[in-house]
Amino acid sequence: MGAGPAKLDAGSFRDRDGRIYLHGERVFRGLSEAALAYYQAVSKAAFFQKLSTAGKLVDTRVIADGELPLPDEEKSRWAGFLEHRKIPVVSYPYEWTFSMLKAAAGLQLELTESAVREGFTVKDATPYNIQFVDRRPVFIDIASFETLEEGAPWTGYRQFCEMFLFPLLLQAYKGVDFQPLMRASIDGVALQTAARLFGFRDRFRKGVLTHVWLQAKLDRRYGGTAKSVRSDLKSAGFNRELILANLRKLRKLVATLEWSGDGSEWGDYAEFHNYSEGDHRLKEAFVERSVAEGGAATVWDIGCNTGQFSRLAAKNCEQVIASDIDHLAVERLFRDENIPANILPLVQNVADPSPNWGWRLLERRDLPHRAQPDLVLCLALIHHVVITANVPLAEFIGWLAGVGEQLVIEYVSREDDKVQALLRNKEDRYWDYSQEHLESELTRYFRIEDTLELREGRRRLYYCRRRQTG
Known part of the structure; x- marks a missing residue:
């Protein structure tokens, strides 16, 4: 099959009557005698078939031993095996919005x-x-x-x-x-x-x-x-x-139960961004072209705000993970019934992201382990990471280079009113926050293949591809 030996899923140990195995794009579940008997009974039930047809239960089938890419030692541990449809991107409840958790609760009940x-x-x-x-x-x-x-x-x-x-x-x-x-x-x-x-x-x-x-x-x-x-x-x-x-x-x-939220900086991003209409259209075209020509399958839009650029990316890739620290902004994105189905909205702070944690730090994995991106959108975010979160610019660019092969990043200059607002009540020790320093760090890891100047030079977009090593 070309995917190597099947591996135990490190997060599936809690159920003594079953265990998950991963093999490439395939997912298998070993079942004890009792669990297999329960499955054989419940799979014939009317409610189970109805929920399965409605897409509320993961697609599942019984699989014969001869089809399993498992060693005999592992096969002998279980009375039978199921195969499940692979979930495109695994997410966790501490990354969900209120309405996502509410929807999940409704399904559970x-x-x-x-x-x-x-x-x-x-x-x-x-x-x-x-x-x-x-x-x-x-x-x-x-x-x-x-x-x-x-x-x-x-x-x-x-x-x-x-x-x-x-x-x-x-x-x-x-x-x-x-x-x-x-x-x-x-x-x-x-x-x-x-x-x-x-x-x-x-x-x-x-x-x-x-x-x-x-x-x-x-x-x-x-x-x-x-x-x-x-x-x-x-x-x-x-x-x-x-x-x-x-x-x-x-x-x-x-x-x-309802939650409307308040105090959101980005919940009304479409009304409060500081671009002219012409610049906004140029930015949209740059992002859409970069995703389309780059051939990315999975795109991260970090600092997605209300997901405007996630929507553009979704037209030209298989999966978009749209994340933002602002719960209300991501909540509104999830509630929007018109967003493309291949956008997964998540509440995520790039400076304090979901870690590897749980038993042996393997039970729940960080996002790069779950959905490695081919391209990262980092639009109007760098000033928040460097100035608000105090992450050195060089460290941020180094992290981005380790995450994805391609990068679209927007530099917001010190002359921009958004940066001036961040610096207004802070001592300016951010000597590394400059266009020259950004370009120097980008060229350490990437080839800059395209640029676009916006807002009379106060903002600049870069499309980059990671340099090949070795």
């Missing part, structure tokens, strides 16, 4: 309710089991489906609260960005932490009293008990209808 109605359940309720494909959430952890035992509760309820509901409630009710909280803890916002973050008056907000305050109180009272809660529930007559009632209420609650 929909498929759980559908499963319970037909005698199945979903044992996990984590957003890491959902990915965005063509701007739509898709459930990927097929091995999470199991048969629902009579009298058993929905075991994923607390996890759903900590990884979906609490972050959404904090964003909607308190205006607290959930991304830093979810990046701080791989298991989300802990129950007792959420209870401390919501004040007394918050208890009167929809969902807080039941799912935060009362749940936290019960956890403090019974969390350390040796009693079997599941047995007690079964003895008390707990049944499927109670699970379904809770799921319906959760779906209604999540659907009502």
